[in-house]
Amino acid sequence: MVRSTPSSAGRRPAPESTTRRRSAKPAASRLVLLVATRKGAWIFHGDAKRKAWRADGPHFLGHIVSHLQLDPRDGRTLLAAAKTGHLGPTIFRSTNLGRTWQEAEQPPAFAKPPEGVGGPAARTVDHSFWLTPGHASEPGTWYAGTSPQGLFRSDDGGRRWAPFSTINDDPQYREWMGTVQDGTPDGPKLHSIIVDPRDPKHLYFAMSGGGVHESTDGGKSWTTRVQGLEVVEGFDAANVTFHDPHVLRLCPSNPDRLYQQNHCGIYRLDRPGNEWVRIGRSMPKRVGDVGFPLAVHPRDDRVAWVFPMDGTSVWPRTSPQGRPAVYATRNAGRTWQRLDAGLPAAQAWWTVKRQAMGADACDPVGLYFGTTSGELWASRDEGARWSCIARHLPEIYTVEAATLA
């Protein structure tokens, strides 16, 4: 299906459109959690009831693993974005669940600028931060977002990577990206690369500092999508650089709906509209709507989960008042429900990074998150109750729920 160019003219969909998709639900017995940490990666295998979890790891002990992903198109290929504190970044690939890994022959790397011509300064990739499998119709394609911000693509299952599209060295994009000084303490990031499941040419990505961007022509051209988003007081919202989306998620059941956790709140976008709506305003004031991760329901576009963190004063990024909780909306952001059964009631100053919370596609949906203090938590009932399934891991960066073939 070829997706038409989005436009703001015409119909405005109801905010609580109830698109629900009937899709095959995976067997829980083939469920794995892919956990990337500052000191290695682990694969947790769940039993049929998602009660017992077997840890397989560490893989790449001592390596900084930024993202570990399973290719949903074959349910077998794993890609790991890795570096050590000393060595340059690379991407590893496995087709036997991590028994053996092969290093990319050509990892993501910025181009050298042409000699003698003025233009953006040369850059080097510090690490690949975000991995997205390509469209189902393009087996073997992958996208990578890096730090500093760069967009890369592989067409051979992650063996060789090349700059994708023009943004890496486009003067306007380089201006929006800013410099390393403008970025997060861990470096500015390109993240949330999304491929519309209906159309391989329809892409989104976001940048921490640099806003949200959309292409409908396979990356030949891009449009910024920051309308409706707020920025930190004192910054000019008209400048794309000052927009700090933390994570974007597209609803699998309704690819015309996206949710966003931003530095300045929780938002929803319903296409073909172009304006983000701040649905986080209905969160309790003492909790706020700042956070990093956001997960969406696989079959119900009204349902999403967030993990709020303290964004006041110096931006501690820890659980507000030391009381961690997941918040869920079941009506597209009109109201939110606190879900903390089983979580510590006090003195738990947790940080959950933007890729460290995910959902499986089972029924009921399983939710999972990992903390920077090395704990992995799970819920088998869409957040109603939580249990800790692993402790004493290194700082957790990403948690992905995936289904093996």
Added chain:
Amino acid sequence: MQVLIPSSLRSYTGVSKVEAGGASLGEVLAELDRRYPGIRFRMVDEQDRLRPHMRVFVKGLAVHELAHPLAPDDELAIVQALSGG
């Protein structure tokens, strides 16, 4: 010349010391990359600069430039800088 390989890169070479030739540091690293594909990019970035946390010593002196000339009887030590955590 003999090249000391840091522990973090021995997954490429299998050993801690290898023999490699080249008239400059850049040539020696290129030779290592031919024999152990991928090893150079872990030490040298895409703008041909030595990565921040890698150090190279020739006869005990720190070398930072790939163009640094080397003699056949030089001993090269590639080490991880004392950083991390």
